[in-house]
Amino acid sequence: MAWNEPGNNDKDPWKNKGGSNQGPPDLDDLLKDLGQKVSGVFGGKPSGSGGSGKSFSSVGIILAVIIAALVYAFSGFYTIKEAEQGIVLRFGQYAGTEDPGLRWKWTFIERIIPVDMQTTRDLPAAGFMLTQDENVVRVEMQVQYRVVDARNYVFSVTDADDSLSQSLDSALRYVVGHAAMDDILTSGRETIRQSVWEELEKIIEPYNLGLIVVDVNFKDARPPEEVKDAFDDAISAQEDEVRFLREAEAYARGIEPRARGRVKRMEQEAIAYKEQTILDAEGAVARFEKILPEYQAAPEVTRQRMYLTAMEKVYSNTSKVMVDVEGGNNMMYLPLDKIIQQQGSAPRVIPQATTGLSQAPVSTNTKPSTSGRSDRFSSGRN
Known part of the structure; x- marks a missing residue:
C-alpha cells in the first residue's frame, strides 16, 4: 500500500523521519542551520543560541551589500x-x-x-521620373554623407537617415523635372549631379540633421525598355558627332603648324632671294663701274676682250665641231669634243656625210684652214 493512500498513513516519510512521527522541516530551522555553518566559516561559534542567528543576519546583509556595490560599480564601465x-x-x-x-x-x-562620427555612409535613391519635355526616365543616384554633430543627429528629427533619404528623393525629382531628357542621358549629367547636390543641401539645412554631404554620384540614367533602342541610337549618333569633332580638331591642330612652317620657310626664301638679287645687281654695277674706265681708255681692246670672254663662256658648255667647206662638194668636219675625250688613244678615221654626196675619210690629224675660221669669227663679231 502506498504511503499516501487513505487509511494507514504511517509510511509518510515526513512524519516518520528519525523513527517517530514528525512533520515537515521548519524553514526557520533550515535557515538556522545554514547560519551556523556560515558563521563557523567566518569565525563565529556554531551553537544553537539566538545570538549566532543575529550574527548571521548582519553578516549576510553586509556581504550582500558589498557584492551588490561591486556589481553595480563594475557594470558602469x-x-x-x-x-x-x-x-x-x-x-x-x-x-x-x-x-x-x-x-x-x-x-x-x-x-x-x-x-x-568618421565613417562615410552611402544612401541610394532611384525611380522613374518625369522630365521637363514630358519623357519618362529612370534615374539612379547615390549620396555619401558623414555625421558632424552627434546631438543634432540623434535629437533633431526622429530618424536622420530617413529624413536624408526623403530629401534626396525630393531634390532628385525636382532637378530631373526641370531638365530635358537628352541632357540627362548625355551631356548634362554633371550639371544634373551638381544641381541635385545644391538642392539637397538647401532642403536639409533648416532641419539641422547634424550631417554633411560628402559627394553625390550620378550612377545611371536610362529610358524605359520600350523605347530604349531608339534612345541608344540617338546617344550613339551624338557620341559619333563628338568623336568627329574631336578628330577634326586634332587634324586642324596637326595641319596648321605645318602650314605655318611652310609659310615661314617661303618668307625666308623670298627674303634670301631678294637679298641675293640685290647683291648680284650691286656686284654687276660695281663690275660695270670698273670696266667703264678701261673701255673709255681703249674701246677696241676692251670690246675684243669682252667678246672673247663671252664666246669662251658660250663654247665651254657646247659640243665643238670644225667644218671645212672648201674643196668641192664634200663637207668634212672634226668632232673636237670626241677627240679631246679620246686623247691618249690611237688615231682613227671618222667618216661622216651630211649632204648625201660622196663621203671621204678625214684623219684626226687634219688641220682646217685658218682663213675660213677667221672669216667666220670676223663675220660673227660684225
Whole structure:
C-alpha cells in the first residue's frame, strides 16, 4: 500500500523521519542551520543560541551589500570606440557627450548612445521620373554623407537617415523635372549631379540633421525598355558627332603648324632671294663701274676682250665641231669634243656625210684652214 493512500498513513516519510512521527522541516530551522555553518566559516561559534542567528543576519546583509556595490560599480564601465562619440542621457534627458576611451556611468540612471562620427555612409535613391519635355526616365543616384554633430543627429528629427533619404528623393525629382531628357542621358549629367547636390543641401539645412554631404554620384540614367533602342541610337549618333569633332580638331591642330612652317620657310626664301638679287645687281654695277674706265681708255681692246670672254663662256658648255667647206662638194668636219675625250688613244678615221654626196675619210690629224675660221669669227663679231 502506498504511503499516501487513505487509511494507514504511517509510511509518510515526513512524519516518520528519525523513527517517530514528525512533520515537515521548519524553514526557520533550515535557515538556522545554514547560519551556523556560515558563521563557523567566518569565525563565529556554531551553537544553537539566538545570538549566532543575529550574527548571521548582519553578516549576510553586509556581504550582500558589498557584492551588490561591486556589481553595480563594475557594470558602469563602458568603452567608446575611436571613431565614435557618446551621447549621455541622464533620466532620459540629454546630459552631454563623451569622447572616445574608457568611461563610467551611473547604471540605471544614465544611458549612453554611441554615434559613429568618421565613417562615410552611402544612401541610394532611384525611380522613374518625369522630365521637363514630358519623357519618362529612370534615374539612379547615390549620396555619401558623414555625421558632424552627434546631438543634432540623434535629437533633431526622429530618424536622420530617413529624413536624408526623403530629401534626396525630393531634390532628385525636382532637378530631373526641370531638365530635358537628352541632357540627362548625355551631356548634362554633371550639371544634373551638381544641381541635385545644391538642392539637397538647401532642403536639409533648416532641419539641422547634424550631417554633411560628402559627394553625390550620378550612377545611371536610362529610358524605359520600350523605347530604349531608339534612345541608344540617338546617344550613339551624338557620341559619333563628338568623336568627329574631336578628330577634326586634332587634324586642324596637326595641319596648321605645318602650314605655318611652310609659310615661314617661303618668307625666308623670298627674303634670301631678294637679298641675293640685290647683291648680284650691286656686284654687276660695281663690275660695270670698273670696266667703264678701261673701255673709255681703249674701246677696241676692251670690246675684243669682252667678246672673247663671252664666246669662251658660250663654247665651254657646247659640243665643238670644225667644218671645212672648201674643196668641192664634200663637207668634212672634226668632232673636237670626241677627240679631246679620246686623247691618249690611237688615231682613227671618222667618216661622216651630211649632204648625201660622196663621203671621204678625214684623219684626226687634219688641220682646217685658218682663213675660213677667221672669216667666220670676223663675220660673227660684225
